[in-house]
Amino acid sequence: MRPIYLIPLALFLFFAGVAGYQLTQPKMQTIPSQMIEEPLPEFSLAPALENMPGASRSDFIGGEPRLLNIWASWCLPCIAEAPHLERLKEEGVEIIGIAVRDRPEAVADFLNRYGNPYTRVGADDISALMLEIGASGVPETYVIDAQGNIRYQHIGDVRANTVPLLLEQLENAR
Amino acid sequence: MMRLILAALALFAAPIVSQSVYAQQAMPPAPYAYVQLEDPALEAEAAALMETLRCLKCQSQSINDSDAPMAGDMRHQVRSRILAGESPAQIRSWLVERYGDYVSYEPEVSSTTWPLFAIPLLLLCVVGLVLLRRLGKRRSDGPVSGEAS
Numbered sequence: 001m002r003p004i005y006l007i008p009l010a011l012f013l014f015f016a017g018v019a020g021y022q023l024t025q026p027k028m029q030t031i032p033s034q035m036i037e038e039p040l041p042e043f044s045l046a047p048a049l050e051n052m053p054g055a056s057r058s059d060f061i062g063g064e065p066r067l068l069n070i071w072a073s074w075c076l077p078c079i080a081e082a083p084h085l086e087r088l089k090e091e092g093v094e095i096i097g098i099a100v101r102d103r104p105e106a107v108a109d110f111l112n113r114y115g116n117p118y119t120r121v122g123a124d125d126i127s128a129l130m131l132e133i134g135a136s137g138v139p140e141t142y143v144i145d146a147q148g149n150i151r152y153q154h155i156g157d158v159r160a161n162t163v164p165l166l167l168e169q170l171e172n173a174r
Numbered sequence: 175m176m177r178l179i180l181a182a183l184a185l186f187a188a189p190i191v192s193q194s195v196y197a198q199q200a201m202p203p204a205p206y207a208y209v210q211l212e213d214p215a216l217e218a219e220a221a222a223l224m225e226t227l228r229c230l231k232c233q234s235q236s237i238n239d240s241d242a243p244m245a246g247d248m249r250h251q252v253r254s255r256i257l258a259g260e261s262p263a264q265i266r267s268w269l270v271e272r273y274g275d276y277v278s279y280e281p282e283v284s285s286t287t288w289p290l291f292a293i294p295l296l297l298l299c300v301v302g303l304v305l306l307r308r309l310g311k312r313r314s315d316g317p318v319s320g321e322a323s
Contacts, residue, residue: 031230034274101201101243126204127247134272136230136244 030155033134040068040148041132045122048099049107055096055122060144065151065173067095067166068142069118069158070130072102073110075138077157082114084158089117091167097121098129100138141166145173206253207246220253223262226279227252227269236279 044056071078097118099107143152152169211217224238231242269277
C-alpha cells in the first residue's frame with residue numbers, strides 16, 4: 001500500500017485525538033467581559049434600599065479608583081465574599097454595590113446580617129448594567145479608575161487571596 | 175449506603191436551591207422577558223435574533239429557549255431595542271462587544287474562525303483536482319469498456 005493512502009486515516013486519528021482530549025478538559029466556566037480597558041457605560045440606578053444612595057457612572061469619576069461589586073441577597077457566594085469586601089473597605093477602598101434582581105427588604109436583611117462594605121447600592125432589577133458591562137454572573141467585581149474606565153474584572157466571589165490582587169489592580173489603576 | 179448519603183444531601187440542598195431560586199423569581203421579570211411585541215413583524219424579527227443569541231447562564235441554550243432570569247433580561251433588551259428601531263445586526267454586535275463571540279450562535283469569519291470556512295473549500299479543490307486527473311487519465315487511456323478497476 002502506498003503511504004499516501006494513510007493520510008486520511010492519519011487525519012481522522014488526529015481529529016479524533018483532539019476531540020477526545022477536549023472531552024477530558026473541564027468546560028470553560030467563565031465568560032470574560034470584553035469591556036476591560038473600555039469606558040464604563042453611562043448608567044443611573046435607583047437606590048436598592050431606603051437609607052443609602054443609588055449608583056450612577058458619575059459616582060466613579062474623580063478621586064481614587066473604586067470597586068464595582070455586582071452581588072445579590074439570593075447569591076450564596078456573596079455571603080462568602082462579604083468578610084473579604086469588609087477587609088477591602090478597611091484598607092480604604094470605596095466599594096459601590098449593584099444589587100441584581102433584588103427586593104429592598106432582602107438587600108437590607110443581607111447587609112444587616114453580613115455587614116455593609118458599600119458606600120452606595122444601586123438596584124439592577126433587569127440586569128441592565130450587567131449586560132452593559134459584559135457581566136455574566138453574580139458575584140463579579142470590577143476595578144474602575146477615576147476617569148471612569150473599566151480596568152479589571154474579577155469573576156466569582158472575592159476570597160482571601162483575591163484581596164491583595166484587587167489592591168494591586170487598584171494601585172495600577174491610579 | 176450511597177443512596178442514604180445522596181438522600182441526606184438532597185434534603186440539605188433542596189431548601190437552599192429553592193430559596194435562592196424563589197428569591198430571584200420573587201422579583202417581577204423584565205417587562206419584555208415573557209411578553210411579545212405587539213407588532214407581529216417586529217416580534218418575528220426579535221424571535222429570529224433571540225434564537226441565535228446564547229444564554230450566558232445555561233448550557234448551550236439560546237435565550238429564546240431558556241428560563242434563566244438573565245435570559246429573560248436579555249430577551250427584554252432584544253425586544254425593547256427592536257421596538258426602539260435598532261436592527262438585529264446592531265443588537266448582536268452590541269452584545270458581541272460585551273461578551274465576545276461566545277454570545278452569538280451565528281458563525282462569523284474572523285481571524286480565529288477562517289480555517290473552518292477555508293478548509294472545506296480547500297478539500298473540495300483537492301477532490302476536484304484528483305477527479306480531473308483520474309478522469310483525464312482514463313480518457314487518454316482510451317475507453318474503459320468492461321474493465322474492472
